[in-house]
Amino acid sequence: MAQFRLDGTKVLAVTLEGGGDAVKAKNGSMVAYDGEMAFKKLSGGGEGVRGMVTRRLTGEQMTVMEVKGRGTCYFADRACDINLVRLNGEKLHVEASNLLCTDSGLRTGTSFTGLRGASQGNGLFTTSVEGTGQAALMSAGPAVLLRVGPQTPLQVDPGAYVAHQGDLRQSFQSGVNFRTLMGEGSGEAFQIRFEGSGLVYVQPSERNTLGGDV
Secondary structure (H helix, E strand, O other), X not given: OOEEEEOOOOOEEEEEEEEEEEEEEEOOOEEEEEEEEXXXXXXXXXXXXXXXXXXXXXXXXXEEEEEEEEEEEEEOOOOOEEEEEEEEEEEEEEOHHHEEEEEOOOXXXXXXXXXXXXXXXXXXXXXXXXXXXXXXXXXXXXXEEXXXXXXXXXXXXXXXXXXXXXXEEEEEEEOOOHHHHHHHOOOXXXXXXXXXXXXXXXXXXXXXXXXXXX
16 A cells, blocks of 8 residues: 655655555656656546546546556645645545545545635535545645534635535635625635534635635
């Protein structure tokens, strides 16, 4: 099985022992490797014919590559910070632009986000990762892991959202009012509200979003 470790905060090192060991990584994110590696372009949004149809329907065009071999391969992208997540049968929801690498055994797909995705300018769907294994997420700065409990719902700026997992319900909140329409908005007109029980990954930087302009 592939062994994931961080080399600093911005480089992911994955050791493969050969014999069919493989990972899926963001296309073009390899920065170095030792040993013998083979790279093959794939497409995100899920595997097989169903994945192809899903990609066409959702527009979730995540381009990934399969990396096989024996040795250690190093991945990085735009000097982003990298966060490791271990899944034990759970499902992780993550923006496609924040997903760097996964164990090849993890299943990827798409899920509906509704207005949250629209407020982020990412469309109405996002990427899901499910199964047992490790995934590496990227964030602009070190991500913080915020816990949501039955008595502690959480509001998150759509521009700072990275991923979430657990039994969470999400809803879209809007604070647009007359002052907003008069050009006196605070820049915090939209939030995502998480309720239930789970974890939310938030980055200490806000990407440009439609919601951030009002």
